[in-house]
Amino acid sequence: MEATALSSGLRPLPNPNGYRLSRSCSQRKSLPLARFHSKETPFKKPQGLSFKTKVFEQAHHPVAGDLSYDDTTRSSVGEDKIGVLLLNLGGPETLNDVQPFLYNLFADPDIIRLPRPFQFLQGAIAKFISVVRAPKSKEGYAAIGGGSPLRKITDEQADAIRLALQAKNVSADVYVGMRYWFPFTEEAVQQIKKDKITRLVVLPLYPQYSISTTGSSVRVLQDLFRKDPYLARVPVAIIESWYQRRGYVNSMADLIQKELQTFSDPKEVMVFFSAHGVPVSYVENSGDPYQKQMEECIDLIMEELKSRGVQNNHILAYQSRVGPVQWLKPYTDEVLVDLGKNGVKSLLAVPVSFVSEHIETLEEIDMEYRELALESGIENWGRVPALGLTPSFITDLADAVIESLPSAEAMVSPSAGVSEDSESSDAFGYIMKMFFGSVLAFLLLLSPKMFHAFRNHLI
Numbered sequence: 251m252e253a254t255a256l257s258s259g260l261r262p263l264p265n266p267n268g269y270r271l272s273r274s275c276s277q278r279k280s281l282p283l284a285r286f287h288s289k290e291t292p293f294k295k296p297q298g299l300s301f302k303t304k305v306f307e308q309a310h311h312p313v314a315g316d317l318s319y320d321d322t323t324r325s326s327v328g329e330d331k332i333g334v335l336l337l338n339l340g341g342p343e344t345l346n347d348v349q350p351f352l353y354n355l356f357a358d359p360d361i362i363r364l365p366r367p368f369q370f371l372q373g374a375i376a377k378f379i380s381v382v383r384a385p386k387s388k389e390g391y392a393a394i395g396g397g398s399p400l401r402k403i404t405d406e407q408a409d410a411i412r413l414a415l416q417a418k419n420v421s422a423d424v425y426v427g428m429r430y431w432f433p434f435t436e437e438a439v440q441q442i443k444k445d446k447i448t449r450l451v452v453l454p455l456y457p458q459y460s461i462s463t464t465g466s467s468v469r470v471l472q473d474l475f476r477k478d479p480y481l482a483r484v485p486v487a488i489i490e491s492w493y494q495r496r497g498y499v500n501s502m503a504d505l506i507q508k509e510l511q512t513f514s515d516p517k518e519v520m521v522f523f524s525a526h527g528v529p530v531s532y533v534e535n536s537g538d539p540y541q542k543q544m545e546e547c548i549d550l551i552m553e554e555l556k557s558r559g560v561q562n563n564h565i566l567a568y569q570s571r572v573g574p575v576q577w578l579k580p581y582t583d584e585v586l587v588d589l590g591k592n593g594v595k596s597l598l599a600v601p602v603s604f605v606s607e608h609i610e611t612l613e614e615i616d617m618e619y620r621e622l623a624l625e626s627g628i629e630n631w632g633r634v635p636a637l638g639l640t641p642s643f644i645t646d647l648a649d650a651v652i653e654s655l656p657s658a659e660a661m662v663s664p665s666a667g668v669s670e671d672s673e674s675s676d677a678f679g680y681i682m683k684m685f686f687g688s689v690l691a692f693l694l695l696l697s698p699k700m701f702h703a704f705r706n707h708l709i
């Protein structure tokens with residue numbers, strides 16, 4: 251690990267709301283990490299895996315629930331205090347939280363990606379967009395009971411994963427770290443340190459990797475770990491994506507198969523996968539693997555259904571676009587209208603980029619898209635629930651954790667240090683950016699033309 255990666259000028263973001271934030275920067279050099287893409291391989295039961303083993307042989311299994319640690323392994327687990335950190339997006343718990351939550355989201359340089367010379371404007375732009383967008387977002391959260399259910403569901407998933415690990419003879423503390431709302435990743439990391447965890451598995455609750463989700467959360471984590479001498483030495487394994495795991499694919503297929511049975515003519519139903527979109531530039535200019543992983547994921551689920559004799563037609567579309575740029579196509583709303591026009595009468599919506607119910611399933615799909623579909627001529631509408639606490643899914647996540655444990659490595663090498671020179675030049679740069687940033691932000695906010703341009707595109 252090079253010293254430059256450590257001394258890249260971490261400063262708190264300008265934070266007019268006073269919420270705890272940290273800056274992550276996609277251009278910054280990556281640290282060496284034990285990254286673990288959870289892939290599907292033939293079943294092989296792990297025999298006495300030891301955490302001292304550096305190279306990890308991935309051992310996956312065809313049926314969730316098979317994996318457990320034998321006695322030899324258990325004794326080596328006993329040497330470590332294992333932590334599992336679930337990373338998630340977070341959501342406003344009350345309507346008053348909506349604007350500051352949106353501020354945190356848009357202040358993330360992995361969500362609004364400004365060219366380097368303009369990055370100092372991030373805070374001002376986030377403030378502007380969050381204020382303009384808040385009324386529309388509030389309507390959405392009001393329609394689902396006044397806040398996001400994400401914290402409660404993620405806490406329940408954490409508890410279920412802890413119990414599933416326990417059932418496999420692995421004792422672990424499970425933490426929740428949210429990117430944009432409480433409990434923030436920073437809080438979870440403090441607790442991990444307090445609890446003296448000696449081996450950590452990081453499990454983002456996004457099946458597919460995107461720069462805007464897993465990428466953003468992992469960069470926050472890297473920033474926190476490299477600044478802290480204790481954490482820097484804790485072996486960490488990061489499970490970056492897990493959409494291709496048998497347990498996940500089978501669990502999704504189970505849910506779809508079950509829901510199809512609620513239609514009077516299940517064979518006629520169009521299976522409509524609706525994924526959260528990302529701007530096209532992420533995929534085309536920044537190499538975001540999200541779209542490719544999403545397509546592979548759908549193929550795996552459909553193959554599994556086919557192997558069970560379920561031969562329905564299916565389609566993938568992208569929902570929830572925000573702002574004036576091009577997002578991944580086709581767009582969910584446009585496809586629904588086209589399907590209706592083309593005579594599709596029965597449709598089963600399958601949210602596929604997220605494993606909890608949230609505003610985009612409960613409001614956008616269940617209310618907005620359902621209404622649009624019915625208006626467009628679709629007569630029978632159904633929706634597959636999010637995986638949530640589905641036992642086969644939770645068991646598979648526990649297996650993914652166990653499989654990744656031996657590959658954990660410290661995030662920062664012991665020789666890495668922070669140079670004082672670069673610290674002070676960073677401080678000067680920061681003051682200059684703040685000064686010019688404030689002047690520009692002031693001009694931007696005063697300009698009625700800018701305000702209307704943003705409002706028309708964002709609301």
Ligand SMILES: C=CC1=C(C)c2cc3[nH]c(cc4nc(cc5[nH]c(cc1n2)c(C)c5CCC(=O)O)C(CCC(=O)O)=C4C)c(C)c3C=C
Pocket residue numbers: 339340341342352355360361362383386387398399400456460462463526527528529572603604607608609610
């Ligand atoms: C895989 C999932 C997600 C991706 C990819 C993603 C990218 C992304 N999102 C925004 C903007 C917003 N997202 C919002 C809410 C939200 N986003 C996700 C998941 C992904 N986002 C979830 C699960 C949620 C809901 C959280 C909850 O409270 O239930 C919001 C706020 C809601 C709203 O106003 O619509 C915004 C805004 C961008 C710009 C982006 C990629 C660049």
Ligand SMILES: [Fe+2]
Pocket residue numbers: 526570
């Ligand atoms: Fe989002």
